[in-house]
Amino acid sequence: MAFDSLETPSGRRERVLGGAATHFALAASFFTKVRVVGVVGDDFLPEHEAVLTSKGIDTTGIERAPGKSFHWTGSYVKDMNAAETLATDLNVFAAFEPKIPASYLDSEYLFLANIDPVLQLRVRQTLPNVKMVAGDTMNYWIAAHRENLLKVLKELDVLLINDGEAKMLSGESNGLRAAEGVRALGPKSVIVKHGEYGATAYGSGRPFRAPAMPLHEVVDPTGAGDSFAGGFYGYIASQPELTPEVFRRAMFYGSVLGSLAVEKFGTERLQATTREEIDERVENLRDISHL
Amino acid sequence: MAFDSLETPSGRRERVLGGAATHFALAASFFTKVRVVGVVGDDFLPEHEAVLTSKGIDTTGIERAPGKSFHWTGSYVKDMNAAETLATDLNVFAAFEPKIPASYLDSEYLFLANIDPVLQLRVRQTLPNVKMVAGDTMNYWIAAHRENLLKVLKELDVLLINDGEAKMLSGESNGLRAAEGVRALGPKSVIVKHGEYGATAYGSGRPFRAPAMPLHEVVDPTGAGDSFAGGFYGYIASQPELTPEVFRRAMFYGSVLGSLAVEKFGTERLQATTREEIDERVENLRDISHL
Numbered sequence: 001m002a003f004d005s006l007e008t009p010s011g012r013r014e015r016v017l018g019g020a021a022t023h024f025a026l027a028a029s030f031f032t033k034v035r036v037v038g039v040v041g042d043d044f045l046p047e048h049e050a051v052l053t054s055k056g057i058d059t060t061g062i063e064r065a066p067g068k069s070f071h072w073t074g075s076y077v078k079d080m081n082a083a084e085t086l087a088t089d090l091n092v093f094a095a096f097e098p099k100i101p102a103s104y105l106d107s108e109y110l111f112l113a114n115i116d117p118v119l120q121l122r123v124r125q126t127l128p129n130v131k132m133v134a135g136d137t138m139n140y141w142i143a144a145h146r147e148n149l150l151k152v153l154k155e156l157d158v159l160l161i162n163d164g165e166a167k168m169l170s171g172e173s174n175g176l177r178a179a180e181g182v183r184a185l186g187p188k189s190v191i192v193k194h195g196e197y198g199a200t201a202y203g204s205g206r207p208f209r210a211p212a213m214p215l216h217e218v219v220d221p222t223g224a225g226d227s228f229a230g231g232f233y234g235y236i237a238s239q240p241e242l243t244p245e246v247f248r249r250a251m252f253y254g255s256v257l258g259s260l261a262v263e264k265f266g267t268e269r270l271q272a273t274t275r276e277e278i279d280e281r282v283e284n285l286r287d288i289s290h291l
Numbered sequence: 292m293a294f295d296s297l298e299t300p301s302g303r304r305e306r307v308l309g310g311a312a313t314h315f316a317l318a319a320s321f322f323t324k325v326r327v328v329g330v331v332g333d334d335f336l337p338e339h340e341a342v343l344t345s346k347g348i349d350t351t352g353i354e355r356a357p358g359k360s361f362h363w364t365g366s367y368v369k370d371m372n373a374a375e376t377l378a379t380d381l382n383v384f385a386a387f388e389p390k391i392p393a394s395y396l397d398s399e400y401l402f403l404a405n406i407d408p409v410l411q412l413r414v415r416q417t418l419p420n421v422k423m424v425a426g427d428t429m430n431y432w433i434a435a436h437r438e439n440l441l442k443v444l445k446e447l448d449v450l451l452i453n454d455g456e457a458k459m460l461s462g463e464s465n466g467l468r469a470a471e472g473v474r475a476l477g478p479k480s481v482i483v484k485h486g487e488y489g490a491t492a493y494g495s496g497r498p499f500r501a502p503a504m505p506l507h508e509v510v511d512p513t514g515a516g517d518s519f520a521g522g523f524y525g526y527i528a529s530q531p532e533l534t535p536e537v538f539r540r541a542m543f544y545g546s547v548l549g550s551l552a553v554e555k556f557g558t559e560r561l562q563a564t565t566r567e568e569i570d571e572r573v574e575n576l577r578d579i580s581h582l
Contacts, residue, residue: 009464080464173300173371175487176505196466197488200505209580211500214467214491248582289500290581291539 001038001062002093006265007075010219016266017048019070020113020136023223026270027230027257028111029055030278031238035104037061037123039096041069051267060101065092080218081195100126109237111229112156114138117148124155132242134158134233136225142169153186160191160229175200176207191232191251193225193258201251205244210251211289213259213281220265224258227270231257231278249282256281292329292353293384297556298366301510307557308339310361311404311427314514317561318521318548319402320346321569322529326395328352328414332360332383342558351392356383371509372486391417400528402520403447405429408439415446423533425449425524427516433459444477451482451520466491467498482523482542484516484549492542496535501542502580504550504572511556515549518561522548522569540573547572 002019006012021038028034035058040048044064052059070093073086098119110127112120112135124133135156141149142165153159159182167173170181175192179202182190189203196218198211232254239246256278263269293310297303312329319325326349331339335355343350361384364377389410401418403411403426415424426447432440433456444450450473458464461472466483470493473481480494487509489502523545530537547569554560 174506174508176507179505194488197485198500198502206575207505207579209489209502209505211489211502211580214470214498214500215465216467217465245582252582284497286582288498289502291536291543291577 001036001040001044002070002072003043004222004266005071005073005087006220006222007077008218008220008265009077009080010217011265013220013265015043015071016268017051018072018222018266020115020223020226022052022267023226023261023270024111024113024230024233025052025057026055026267027227027261028234028237029057029230030257030273030275031231031234031253032109034058034234035061035101035107037098037100037104039063039065039069039092041065041067041092043069051271055271058104060103061099063096063099065095067092069093074222076221080221083222098123108132109134109233111135111233112152113226113229114141117141117145117152120152121148121155124152132157132236134160134229136160136229137165139165139168150185153182156187158189158191158233159187160193160225160232162193162195162225166190166192176202179207189247191254193228195224198255199228199251201247203247208248208251210248210255211285212255213285213288215259215263218262221262222266224262227261228254228258231255252282252285253278256285292327292331292335293361293363294334295513295557296362296364297511297513298368299509299511299556300368300371301508302556304511304556306334306362307559308342309363309513309557311406311514311517313343313558314517314552314561315402315404315521315524316343316348317346317558318518318552319525319528320348321522321548321564321566322525322544323400325349325525326352326392326398328389328391328395330354330356330360330383330387332356332358334359342562346562349395351394352390354387354390356386358383360384365513367512371512374513389414399423400425400524402426402524403443404517404520405432408432408436408443411443412439412446415443423448423527425451425520427451427520428456430456430459441476444473447478449480449482449524450478451484451516451523453484453486453516457481457483467493470498480538482545484519486515489546490519490542492538494538499539499542501539501546502576503546504576504579506550506554509553512553513557515553518552519545519549522546543573543576544569547576 003015004018068091071089074083108131166178172178235250235253294306295309359382362380399422457469461469463469526544
């Protein structure tokens, strides 16, 4: 859970609601009942919580700590594909220790958003009986906390990362070999995100490539990956069984939620969308990619 | 028509047969009768010509000039996505003036490979009655010969370029806007190639995205774009009518020929493939991208 102060070629915003948990939860909320775990400070007001609760998201696991919420200041003015971090104020996040509410213990699908792998592992161990575990990470943990991250990877059914992270984690420069190298570290499936070009899933069978929707304007790329993950995983959680067909369709839902998320600043666009609009965009994505 | 001396992470080759016309003609030869125009020197031996004629390619338009053939020396060791030019020996190419044999004048499909736009325009004017004109260009002509290039663009049914060239030509940094900007300069359709991520076609209707085949090893990226163009355009030329469905399928054929071309050095892989293998790979590409 975070507040983001952003600068992009489309404009600036101060302290908009963000954070991986927020973007993921909103994206997944169109498909399934979502339960969030995170920490916020005194600056997290009822209006912020309402963004989540209005979508039926369970906020029992959001801990209130004295102080300010995590605050990230970033700019995409120089490069829309790589955020430049101007400031990271950890605030209450610095001492965060995720606590799983008793009411969450019957959860079937666990998503471990990008955070210290020690904490990801601890959460996973708190929920040993989930049906499926998916997760994310970032270059920082790959470079500086590799040993801990490797323990998390062994627990994952699905890892979602981007091209650069897959190459860094595997030491391979070829995209396909990189994905296979990451899979060899534990995850049953690896989804590699290619930004504006879509994403590829690598599992035990053949790969699957989902395109991204060409957009006239990317207003704010923050949270695109988390929204992809939320759409992907939320759709899977909504289905009775994880068939290859469900997995493929989940890739399309992920791509669609990612493309919606970036059309406005922060969570604006996901707050305004509907399942109907999402399904319509999945059909559009099919139309522009199928023979 | 060229000889290429290449260095890639997979190895080195000296003076292998290459050039846009060679790669394009070979790729297109699996679909239709191809007629080549180009210039070579004394070093172009019967064995080189046989690479083309063995595929039924008409070489009447290959001019023999005294001296050596165009020779390019390049390296992909630092970056597989951007060739580093170590030497360009224009040789007989320096004074090249394309001459269209009388036996070519009933051609229906014209492809203007990457060359000085003044020459592209002259060739186009020599064949005013063709059914369709497609073409390629590169950053050098965009930057330094823009006025001439703009005249060529007005003649094109299809322009094939890569992401960077589309952005450079249009002055737009967003991919979709860049393609629209290029289309506004003349071409009825613009195909933007995204390297390992595939390609997107932009025309009067909605865009169409074809994925690229994930490959374990890209041995030599030289000629990938020309092979894409040859597969794309050769397939179109083989069809009685250019329907949207034919156009989409042509994008898949282009992608498949591009992916085959890079699996070995120079023209080795295209020489060894068959229409059956090509069709099989189109089916694979469909399998890994369709819901």
